[in-house]
Amino acid sequence: MSDIAVVDYVEVRPDEQQRSPWRVLLSTAWRQHRTKIGLGITLLLVGLALFGQLVTPYPPDQGVEGKLPFAPPSGDAWLGTDNLGRDVLSRFLAGGLSVLVLSGLATALGMVLGVSVGLVAAYSRGKLDDVLMRSMDVLLSLPQIVFALVLAATVGPALWLLVIAVGVTTMPRAARVTRGAAVEVVERDFVRAAEANGVPRRRILLSEVLPNISSPLIVETTLRMSFNVAVVAGLSFLGFGLQPPAADWGLMINENQNGLTLQPWPVLLPVIAIALLTIGTSLVGDGIARAAIGIERGRTGGE
C-alpha cells in the first residue's frame, strides 16, 4: 500500500555513484536480498501464468474421464479433481493468465491516469489542483470492490469493465503519490530554468519533472500491482471476471469452497499463488524504495 512507512534504507556505495541514476537505483536495489527473493517469486509466478497453459496434462475446462468430483490426488490426476471432476493441476496452470493480464492492464491504466492527474495538479497549484485532488479524494472514499460491484451491477459483468473499475480506483492513489513527490520537484530551479526559456508545459512535466519522481512511481506501481492482483482475484471470485467454465484462480476458489474439507487443493493452490504474487511484487517495491531513500540521503549528506 502507498502508506507503508519505509523505516530503513540501504547505503549507496561511492563507486556506484559514478553511474547513471537508473543504474545506481537498480544496482542498489539489487544488492538487497528482499529484491532478489521478491523478483524470483514474481518471475516464477508470472512464468507460471504465462506458460502454464501450454503444459496442462488435461484440457482445463473438461472433466477427466473416470474421475468423480473432488477426487483426491492420484497417479493420473496429481492434484485430484475439482467440483466438476476437472483436473486441478490443469485448471491451476491455465488460470493464472487472466488474473495477471487483468490486474496488469488495470494497474497500467490506473498509473497512467493517476500520474497525469498528479503531475498536472502539482504543477498548476491553485484551483485546478484543488479540484483535481478533491475529486480524487471522492474516488478514494469508494471501496474498490464496492465500486466495481456497482459498475458491474449496472452494466453487467464484462472483462473490460473490470479493468476500468480497478483502473479507476487505482488512479486516486497513484495521483496522490505523484502529486506528493512532484510538488517538491516543480519548485526546483531546473524547472524555473525551463520556464524562463519558454519550454512547453507538457514537456516540462514529461522531461523535467517525471524522470525525477520515477523512483516513487516505480515503487507505487509494484505496490498497486500487488494490491490489484488481490482485487482482481476477489472480483473473479465474486463472479465479475471470467465466466465458467473458463479456468481462473479467483473462480476456482469460488467453485471449490464447498469441497474444502474433501479436496483442499483447488482452493489452496490459487490462494497460495495469489499470496505469493502479492508478496513478490511488494518485496521488489520495498527493495527499490529502500534504495531510493538511500540514494536521496547519500546525495544530501553534506560534503
Place this chain on the structure above:
Amino acid sequence: MTTPSPALEVVDLRVEVDYGAHEDIVDEITFGVAGGEVLGLVGESGSGKTTVGLAILGHTRRGARIARGEVRIEGRDILTLPTLERQRLRGRLVSYVPQDPASALNPAIRIGTQLDETLSEHGFGSSSEERRERILEALSEVLLAADDVFLRRYPHQLSGGQQQRVALAMAFANRPRVIVLDEPTTGLDVTTQAHVLETVRDLCEAHGVAAVYVSHDLAVVATLASRVAVMYGGRLAEVGPTGTLFRQAGHPYTRRLVEAIPELSGTHALVGIPGTAPRPGHRPTGCFFAPRCSYVEEACREAQPALETVAANHDVRCRRHAVVLRDAAVARRSATPVPEIDVEDALVSVNGIDASYGARQVLFEIEFAVRPRECLALVGESGSGKTTLARCVAGLHDAYTGAISYRGLPLAPGSRARSEDTRREIQYVFQSPYNSLNPRKTVGQIIGQPLSLFFAAGGADGRRRALEALDRVQLSSTCLNRYPHQLSGGERQRVAIARALVAEPQLLVCDEVTSALDVSVQAAIVDVLAELQRELDIGLLFVTHNLALIRTIAQEVAVMSDGRIVERGEVDTVLDAPRADYTKRLLANTPSLEAALAASS
C-alpha cells in the same frame, strides 16, 4: 601549572569509510588548542574539515568510523570511553554549533524549555531557579533579551541571527571546555555575522574555552582565529599562526587559497585553483596537491610528504616548503582594470517597479538600467528583494507593477508572455547549481534543451555549439555524457552558465552564482563571467551579497535594502566614498583578510 596542557588535543586521528576497502576520509590529524584560543579549520568542500570537527565530539556520520587516534579533552581521551559516557560528555565538556541553527532547535518546543533541557540533561544546577539563572546569563552572554517573553518564544519566531545565538547560548550553557563551530555564520548576513563572530570570540576568551572554528571562508577565519589549520585531501596541509599563514604561507595550497579571496579594496585579481580537491578513494599517490601545484617536481608525485615543523608553531606538509617560504610574501596579482563602458542606450531599464509576494510588498519603486556590455552588481543582504528583482527581469516573477523595457521595448511580466527572442536573449543563472540542473539528464541533454528550443539545432550542429559553450566555461568535452551528480559544485555551475550561453544571450542575470561554492571555485567562476562580458559583449546583472566580489567584475553597483535601492553609482565611487548609511554599515561589517591582518600585526 607552568606549561598549561592544551584544553583539546587531537593526536594522529584517522577516520575511515565503514565498508569494504579501508579508505581514509581523514588521517594523521594532530593538533592542540589551548583554552581561550580559537583555531580555524579551513579547507575546500571534501577536505574533511567537518569530519574532523565531528570526530572531536567522538562522532562520525553514518558510513564512517574513527579508526585510530586520540581526542584528549583536558588530558582525557574521550574516544576510549564507552558510547553512553561519551554521549553524556557532549554538551557538557564539549559542545557543537551546527551550520544551520534551524536544524539544531526543535521547532515545536519553546526556547526556554530547550535551554532548560540542555542544562538539566547534564545535571547542571540543583533547582529550576538555579538553571533559570544560568539560562538568563547565557542569553545575555550572546546579547539576546534575557526575559520571559523571549524564553516563551518558538524558534520560528526568531530571525536566523537570533536562532544562531540561541544555538550558541545552548552550546555555552554548560560551560564546556571545548566547542566546535561548524560554519555557524554561513547562512547569516554580514551584519549579523559580525555580531555572532564577536560573541564567539568574547565568550571563548572570557571562559577559557578552546574553540575549533570550521569554515571555508578565510576572511572570517582571519578575523576570528589566532591559529589556522589548513586541510587538504583529508590531511593537515599547514598549521600556523593566522598572520604567518596568510602572509607567508609555506604550503602552495595555502597561498592559492589566499589568492582566491576577493577583497573589498579590489587591489588584486581573483585567481582560482584549477582542478578539484581529491575525494577519498581518488587521491593520487605522492603529495595530494601535486596535480594542482605550481611548485610541483617529480619527487612530489612519488611519496607523500610528512608534516614538518618549519618554525615555532608552524608546521607544513610540503617537500619544497623551503622554496615556497623563500618566495616573496603571498603575491597577489593586481587586478585587470574593469573596462570602461561608452554611454549607450540601456539594454534593460527598470522603471518604478513595485513587486509583491501575495499581500506582502517586497520591492518599492525600483529604478535602474543595464547598458550593453556593462555589469551592474545588485548588492544586498538576504530579504532585501534582490533575487525577486532579478526574477522580475528574467520573467520568473510576474506579480509586479511598473515597467521593464528591453532595448526600448516594454517587456511583458511573465516569461511565457514574452517573445521567443527576448526569452532567448535574457538568460538566468541560478544560485545553487545543485538545484538548477536536472539530476536525471546528462550535461549534453541539459545544454541541448535551449539549443533545440531556440535554434532547432540538434545532431552535429547542436554538438558543436554545445562543445563551444563548454569550452568557453573551461569544461572538457567528456562532460557531455556525465550526470550532474558526477560533477563538483564548480563544474555544475559552469554547466549552468554554458546552458545560458548556448542561447546566445545579450543579458545574463546571475543570481548569487558563487555563494554555494568554495572560494577557489568562486574566483574561477567570476573569472569566466568577466571574460564572457569582455569577449562576447554580454551585459551582466550580477546579484550578490558579497561586496568584496563586485570590484573585480562590475562597473556599476546598486545597493538594496528592504526592497529599495539605497545607493547607486560607479563601483569605485560607492565603495570608496559611500553616501548611504546602509552602505557604510555593510562595508564596515564585511570581513576582510587585509583588515584582519593589518589589525593583528
